[in-house]
Amino acid sequence: MPRDPASYRDPAGHVHVIGRKVYRSILPAGVEQYTAARDSGFLDLATRNGRLIEGREVAPAVLGDEAPNAVHVLEHPRIEFISYPYCWSFDGLQAAGLLTLDLHLDALEHGLTLSDASAYNIQFLGPRPIFIDYLSLMRYEEGQVWLGYRQFCEHFLNPLLLTAKTGVAFQPWFRGSLEGIPSADLGAVLPWRAKLHPLVAMHVVVQGRMQRSVTAARTKTALKIRLSKTALMNNLRSMRSLVEKLKPPSSQRSPWQNYEQTAQYTHDERAAKARFVGEMIRACGATTVWDLGCNSGEYSEIALSSGARSVIGFEPDPGALNAAFQRARTKGLNFLPLSLDLTNPSPSLGWRQQERMGLAERRNADFVLCLALLHHLVLGRNLPLEEVLDWLLSLAPRGVVEFVPKEDPMAAQLLTWKAKVAPDYNRDNFASMLRQRARIEREEVVTASGRVLFGYSSA
Numbered sequence: 261m262p263r264d265p266a267s268y269r270d271p272a273g274h275v276h277v278i279g280r281k282v283y284r285s286i287l288p289a290g291v292e293q294y295t296a297a298r299d300s301g302f303l304d305l306a307t308r309n310g311r312l313i314e315g316r317e318v319a320p321a322v323l324g325d326e327a328p329n330a331v332h333v334l335e336h337p338r339i340e341f342i343s344y345p346y347c348w349s350f351d352g353l354q355a356a357g358l359l360t361l362d363l364h365l366d367a368l369e370h371g372l373t374l375s376d377a378s379a380y381n382i383q384f385l386g387p388r389p390i391f392i393d394y395l396s397l398m399r400y401e402e403g404q405v406w407l408g409y410r411q412f413c414e415h416f417l418n419p420l421l422l423t424a425k426t427g428v429a430f431q432p433w434f435r436g437s438l439e440g441i442p443s444a445d446l447g448a449v450l451p452w453r454a455k456l457h458p459l460v461a462m463h464v465v466v467q468g469r470m471q472r473s474v475t476a477a478r479t480k481t482a483l484k485i486r487l488s489k490t491a492l493m494n495n496l497r498s499m500r501s502l503v504e505k506l507k508p509p510s511s512q513r514s515p516w517q518n519y520e521q522t523a524q525y526t527h528d529e530r531a532a533k534a535r536f537v538g539e540m541i542r543a544c545g546a547t548t549v550w551d552l553g554c555n556s557g558e559y560s561e562i563a564l565s566s567g568a569r570s571v572i573g574f575e576p577d578p579g580a581l582n583a584a585f586q587r588a589r590t591k592g593l594n595f596l597p598l599s600l601d602l603t604n605p606s607p608s609l610g611w612r613q614q615e616r617m618g619l620a621e622r623r624n625a626d627f628v629l630c631l632a633l634l635h636h637l638v639l640g641r642n643l644p645l646e647e648v649l650d651w652l653l654s655l656a657p658r659g660v661v662e663f664v665p666k667e668d669p670m671a672a673q674l675l676t677w678k679a680k681v682a683p684d685y686n687r688d689n690f691a692s693m694l695r696q697r698a699r700i701e702r703e704e705v706v707t708a709s710g711r712v713l714f715g716y717s718s719a
Contacts (some may be wrong), residue, residue, distance in 0.1 A: 263326070265614035272395045276326055276673035284315065284334040284394060290595040293375075293398040294332060298455065302370040311363050312384075313392045334394065340548065341572050341624055344616055345379035345415065346435035347598040349585040349607060350423055350578070352510045353430070356382040357416035359693040361500045364406075368493055373400040377408030379415040380439070380616075384596050386570070387588040392442055399407060403486035406496075413463055414440030417499070420506045421464065422446060422454070425454040427511040429578055431599045438610060444468035459502045502639075513579045525707060532706045533560050533713065534559070537629065537660055538566035540702065544658050546627035550574065552602060553633040557584035560595045563629065572625070573597035601643050602633075628652065628659035635664040638682050639674040646693055653697050658717045665692050668709040687712060 264275040272290025277281045286294050297303050304314035315334035323333055347351055356379060364374045374396050382394040406412075418441040419430035426449060433441055447455070447468035455465050487495075525533065537559055541549070547569045551560045554573030563571050575581045575597055584597035600606065600619070608618040630652055637643045652661060664671045665687060675681060691714070694700060698718035705712050 263377050264313070265611070266616070267447040268611065268615070270395060273330075274327065276323055278322075280338055280540070282336045282338050283318070284325060284336060285320075285323055285330035286334070286395070287329055288331060290395050291331045296399040297367075297372055297397040300370040300372060300396070302367060302372055304361065305370075306366065306391070310388070311359060311366070311391055313339075313390050314392075315394055323343060334449070336392070337513065339383050339392075340570065341384070341596070342617065342622055343384055343596065343598055345382075345419075346431050346438075346598060346607070348384075348431075349581045349597060350420065350430075350597075350600060351582055351585045351589070352384065352387070352389070353379070353416065354420055354503060354506065355387070355589075356384075357412070357420070357503050358500060359389045359391060359494050360412065360416065361407070361503070365496055365500075367397060367492060368400060368489060368496075371400050372397050373404060373406065374398075377406075377412035377415060379575055385590075386594040387585055388594055402489065404485045404492075405485055406492060407463040410443075410467070412499070413443055413467065414500075417463060418443060418446045420503060421450065421454070421460065423578075424506040424509060425450055427509045429599075435609075436617065442468070443472060444471045459498060463499070463502075479718060508578065508582050529707045532704070533631075533662075534562050536702070536704055536706065536713045536715070537562050537631075540658075540660050540687070541566040541568055541627060543701075544627065544717070546658065548572075548625050549627045549629060550625040550655060551629045551631075553581045553631065553636070554584055554597055554629075557587045557595060557597060557628055558669060559592070559631055560584070560597070561587065562591060564595060564626075568627070569594065571595045574600040574602060575603045598695060603637065603643070623655060625656040626658065628661075629662040630659060632662055632664060632670070634676065635666075635668075635671045635685075638685055639671055639678075642681065645682060645690065647699060649693055653716075653718050658715075660713055660715050663687055663712045663714065665710045665712075668707075668711060 264277055267275040268446055273286040276285060303312065307314050313336055315336055318333050318335045320330045320333045322328055339702045359382060360377055367373060372631055376396050381391055381396055382389050383392050385707055419434055422441060423430045443464045447464050450464065452458055541563055549563045549568045549571045551571055551573040554575045555562050557573060560571040560573050573584055573595060575584060576599065581597055581599050588595040588597065605619040608614065608621060609616040634648065637648050638645050666675065666685060694714060694716060698716040700716050702715040703712060
């Protein structure tokens, strides 16, 4: 019954996973803040409106010797796939930031405040963000400033500003700096016009200068600052307005986000591909699907309409990723698209490389879609075909993979400036390699250019 490594740092309590059940221990250091939040009625309200994950009190004995000092123990619903802010889309990070501010504003109405503003306190149910850290709530004291202000800027505002104002994707920077983007660093790369905005000047430029010139005396002075609740709430609302108005730059638009319209499929070919995917998912009763290279989510949606309960999509292109997130949110799909280069997936990170799990440690799919991707990995990125197949079959026991021949116009583009590449890359050899590793359940040519769909099972 190990503690979850992501909760090691909190002296007020820890998260414990037993089988498929998730518990939170509340230790003596966290009792006052938890009971204040519980007795205010705020926890029940936030749970009912979908902003806070449910937490049901159970007997502390359920944790036994794992948490002998626990005063209270909560049982939480299990979130099937844990995601991190350095893999979220622009719109996803924005939604998580707005949730944090809205939750804080509601908490202040109930005499509570947020002690921090970590993006890791948010998880996603499809495209819907939900707050998971009960012990970030504490009793509000009149005049108290927001202790999590700087963290909110570094985890939410600054990454969004980086992308919105410079066109630079925030995900690689966030992945390399798990505590977010410091205002001093952001100020060094923001264009001067962006800095003229009064709120950007206050939250980035001024704060960045203060970070560079911090001294013990100035820290002591800052701790004495008092702020009325009205002023604090007005500041939170102005921050919310700033975050809400940020948009992905036009430079993130790409052909991949309109792939459904630009792909070289006829109407009948597209229908055949959709029918194949849907029938394979229905035939095996797939529940959790990973859509590798999901583009704007067309086939993720087909997977859900064919019986899958949830889909996690992976897409490196920012424009396509934003389009996929908007599709999921607009249509209410249980589909979470994440930013990921499959040739360089997120590794295990943080303290002892355990706090933030790598992609391999988070595998939870029983079905994988690998559509119009194989040729990019083998022909475009020079990965050995057998290596790609071994990796693909390690992700889930069943799936659909699309083979695109070298003669296909899209594959030919990848070979334009290359000499001999992947001499073993042909349909017969691919089918033979797949057959050695799995059972081919179904095979169908779906385009005039020779694209072939293979449905397989390795279970």
